[in-house]
Amino acid sequence: MTVRLTILSILMGLGVLVPQVVQAQVRYVLSGVVRGVGASEGLPGATVAVPALGIGATTADDGSYALTLPAGRHQVTVSFIGYATQTRELNLTRDQRLSFQLAEAGNTLGEVVIEGSGSLEQKLQTTQMSVDRLTAREAKLLPALFGEVDILKTLQLKPGVQNGGEGTSGLFVRGGSADQNLVLLDDALVYNPSHLFGLFSVFNSDAVQSVDLYKGGFPAQYGGRLSSVVDVKLRPGNPEKFTTSGGIGLISSRLTLEGPIKKGKGAFLVSGRRTYFDVFTRQINRLNNDDPDYNPIPDYYFYDFNAKANYKLGDKDELFLTGYLGNDVFGFNSQNGFNFDFSWGNTVASVRWNHVFNPRLFLNTTASLTKYKYQIANKLDQFGFNLSSDIRDLTLRSDLDYTPNERHALRFGVTATHHRFGTGSLQAGSQDGSVNIGSDVTYYGTEAGLYASDTYKPSDKLQLEYGLRLSGFQSGSDAYGGLEPRAAVRYSLTPNVSLKGSYALMYQYVHLVTNTGASLPTDIWYPSRQSVKPQRSQQVAGGVSWLLGDGRYLLTNEVYYKWAQRQIDFKDGAQLFVNPDLDSEFLFGKGWAYGNELYLEKKQGRTTGWIGYTLSWTKRRFPPQRGTNGINNGNTFYPTYDRRHNLTVVVLHQLNQRINLTGSFVFTSGAATTLPLGRFAFQDVAGAEPSAVPIYPERNTYRLAPYNRLDLGLVYKLKPIRSGGESDLTFSVYNAYNRRNPYFVYFDQIENEDTDEVLGYRARQVSLFPVIPSVTYNFKF
Template identity: 60%
Template sequence: MRRLLLLLSFFLLVFAVPGFGQTHVVSGVVRSAATGEALVGATVAVPALQTGSTTNERGVYTLYLPAGSHTLQITYIGYQPTTQQIRVGAASLALNLTMQPASNELREVQVEANTLRQKLNDTRMSVEKLTSREAKMLPALFGEVDLIKTLQLKPGVQSGSEGSSGLYVRGGGPDQNLVLLDDAVIYNPSHLFGFFSVFNPDAVRSVELFKGGFPAQFGGRLSSVLDVELNEGNNEGIHASGGLGLISSRFTVDGPVVKDKANFIVSGRRTYVDIFTRQINRLSKDKPDYNPIPDYYFYDLSGKFTYKLGENDALDLSGYYGNDIFGFKDDDFKFGFNWGNRMAALRWRHKYSPRLYANTTLSATSYQYTINNEIDIFSFKLTSDIKDYTLKTDYDLFLRGGHSIKFGAMATYHHFTVGRLNFDSDDNSLSFGAGNNYKAAELGVYASDDYQVNARLSVNYGLRLSAFSSGGSTYSGLEPRASAKYNLTETASVKASFASMQQYIHLVSNSGASLPTDVWYPSTPLVKPQRSQQVAGGFSKLLGKGRYLLTNEVYYKWMHRQIDFREGANLFVNDSLEKEFLFGKGRSYGNEVYLEKVKGRTTGWIGYTLSWTERRFDQINEGRWFPTRYDRRHDLSVVLLHRLNNRLSLTGAFVYSTGEAFSLPVARFPFQDVEGRDATIVPIYTDRNAFRLAAYHRLDLSAVWKLRPRYGESDLTFSVYNAYNRRNPYFVYFEQVKDNIDRQIIGFQARQVSLFPIVPSVTYNFKFK
């Protein structure tokens, strides 16, 4: 009851703040004149009043203007900047806006989707925005464009290991990232054991990564929120686009179903290395001593259907289906390993008035992996999955006096299958099973206010109440959030934020990377929720007459009830898995510097992070702090894009980071049995993660050559991954050194394994109109 009273008091505070009646609301939707789709991230501003707004995920903008005549300026990437004269009277004004596509498609990388000045004035901090257009300009491994790997080039974001698409944000692990696709959770956002993400760039409209200062509508994770929005189809005609690469191809088709009322988009891709390996296996199967090549491929399918019910209502139906297939088979042995995500979301968008908008989503999502193994007459099957069914609703309320209220609620039903094992024989002489199922319910309710106090100061404050019930235990918590921005001058601002987060489900993994076999586990009477608090402060400055934006952010994050495992823990097919857990503390702190340029023939950014990430457990290192595997003291990224002419663009990306922390034995001793015959070499370790791999650095290059086909648009993208062939360490192992006489072990030699040498690639991209 006390928490409900606190939440009620918060609502009263929000609605009781003074200042109403001074301005009037101007709101509406910004759409493309060519396709009719809502434009996310478009900027609507009144320069004379030094005020503006950015459209949200539904293309809605809101301004607070005094009565009188005003000049609006509207900008968006790939579209012609426009101005419009408006007159604000005594009442609120509903004004929908349209934008014309830019006549020269090549210039889209120069038009500002979110101007540097708008970023300077945004109350939010620690937010990275990205579009698929930007990602496609950067070099890519095997030519496979990856949105998440592009985000890894931003300060405060680590990749984890060579080529990985995992995210380690400000000291958090891979399970501490909330990944949303059209408001539905994606639990394993990677293909190919983590080397590629599940997001097809042709299907994605926009990506936002929140590293701190989290809005109150997001909850359930400690370290970041990755909010991905799928594209909508166009309303003018059938369009098709795609690309042919070295290891995969992709194809997208979109268009109207009912003109100006309904449209669709379907996008798919598939790797095809397996086609060639199968043919090699067929041709070589009769050769003596030939070892068949394992079978592997992945595919995914994304889609969205949008139907406009009327002037104030619309429905979106989104879906995702993706699988990774790995298999090996010979005469005596068969092995199969499949994993993948499924997602479906039905969203209803309703406009009650120019001041009140609602967004209600019903979604279902699942992640599952299955291992099948057959040897002779015996079969073995191991399965783990997590399924979610979620209902959430969000409201946007725009009030006079500079208040933008956002409130809503969500409810999720979780179903966990943890290590379900089945073992059988064909003659039924042996059969057994093991594993656990868990059910849980998660609830959340929130409210926040984005308040423009005056021309210099704006604040965003909110409160989230969350609860979780599973296994006879119930947990709940209040999560306050706050951020503020103050303009020192027209070209400089300071920002600060605080966020408290709760995480009720946990990723069980004994590896430093996020693997398909990792298991999601709920909070129970023995496993309490993880918690974090993060504070951050920043300074932003426009330089070079507004062509550059320099930002500097410092942060400190406290993490509680962090999970690790006892020495020798058994993580597979363990009906008492939570007894293997250890619980401790974590901390992460650092400084992020970022310089960005978005206008002109040469654009790009430079990001540098100095940070520390540590954990402490009573049973590890005698209770002393130790660095995590993904702790990186120094992390540098330099990205440059240069347009030589209307047909040729060049891109380069250089990365450097301190080597990964890991544990090594400092000595070994032989241990013999009672009879003194068999000896075992036992390694001796010191502190956890007391050593470092060599520093990681790499240069990637690419060139995009625009072709001139008759049917539409096309280009050739040439990429070189690891251009100077740096042999970066992937892991280190020890090889036994034996004498040449009686082959006795006389020592051990450390060996480094590297993954990717220089990798050139070419991709043909096309678009039919």
């Protein structure tokens, strides 16, 4: 009897235990989309995790995610920057779709920048390094020039990023030039992302949801540029109710409308912005119209318009439409018959189809149109001319995401772009038709890319991300191509310390034709053809990340080394406009950049912000070639955007429920520049005054004075509007202690007051912006 009971007990024990063991080995896919409350499009970069199992994933560009989990009960936690963390219990007994709607992290201004520790933990655990994410809500709290919030300028406060000059929105990332940044707006390319000659970017903060800046370790789906990727995502419209928001500032006003197309099916968003310099200048010109000695003030304004819509075609299909139109208009009409008109702008449109095959397989297909054009019209009496240049792209791309299990996340894709390069169009003539001159230089090119990548997690401590991109370009009979391997690794030494490394090889097939250090509207894009071969770069980076203070702080330290071939510059006196043989004006060389980036950030509590410090070197060398001595006699030199030291400090503090105080401090080494070493005098005509010719040393051997600036801001939340809306006043002080930072240096003559004899020369510094206070009224209802 005892034996029987013992055997029965064993069998009963096995009968209980075996089903549990078998069940534990069964795994199912949990998938879905993470959205914000009142939004129809997903949140990219959100974290979906099961902390008890140490399993997590980051949402894709469309907000989708997929996790492979053992059957049974789990606690799923979802977090995203600026949103309240959400936790949900589920019993997983089959493949299941589970979507999340995250609420904003409260109604008070201070809370919109609070980020759960899960986000810092995500940065610690992810394989991707050298990437910064910024939301529009964070940028809106920081002080801004003229009160105009600018996403790209905020990115300049991150380590490894230099600006292109005082107040400009240009980015120079890890030693790369301005044309080596891939700027995307909902997957569509933007060529000149700036207004007002670079002082502001084309991205209206009211329409932007988030921006990702990749400085290295580029994922395989990105290609075509050498230095960085700026991936901008527009906000989806509100699918539940109609809302209106905007702002009135010193130089511009904004208005955004959004609401449902059909509840539960789709939504739209339209957003516009316009400056009004011209309103005042035109009035001043009218008041002085009768004064023959009055010099009219030029007209200037810019505007941009964003639109986005999405609609669910069914349970597995969704359609997204994005549009952008922006233009800058500059005009000068004098009383003596001289007219000068200058306009430039971007047009961008894209349509994306998202299809879910099953919880493990997603497809995104995007078709986009990009166009950038500038035009100059000049007229003097009866004679006038028009000069213009443009570039137009038609792109089709498709990306497939496949998650076979919890160890692998695969991604495949293909993209093809047809380019049209209008490198110069000139029309000139007289009104009577006696003089008529015309010239038009146009090229075509086709760019294509094919890639595959895998994120592999062999263990909880080790995670790998590797991929291969095959790219190619053809213009006429000239064809180029190459393999672009990408690799990244993360190893967790402890739960709070991770080591990371990455490698990326990049090709760039289109080039910016400019003879300045910063992008201008008149710059020309030129294809790889004949002697102008694709630029190429390689970058290796390594770093360590520490999670400190119970997860409230993240400290990262990264070192990088980048080397590039076939970098482009121009001969002295090069003819860049309407030149059918432009490739003969190019010179080719090599470049190096290396440095160390130290970054500490805090995203919890009433006081948040970050401190970044970069120590870096950037070098170029163009040897003798094409009948020239090269540049700088073939010797290595520092480009103007080389900075040895770069320190940024950003602090945001919630004083109380209605007041937020913000501040940012920037210090950088002076820009490299070329100044004359001396002058020699010669007299070519008897009796004429002698001429002084400057003697220049090697290129960029001098440094301007260091740049430093303190900006302060205050956001005051007003009492709620009766209709249920909200509003605030944003006060900003740009350059609070009135630092006269150098913009450029020129020399004037020191003369004898009695004899007008030139006694010497004095260097003069030109500074652009003094202390500038501003105020903006923002509203939403």
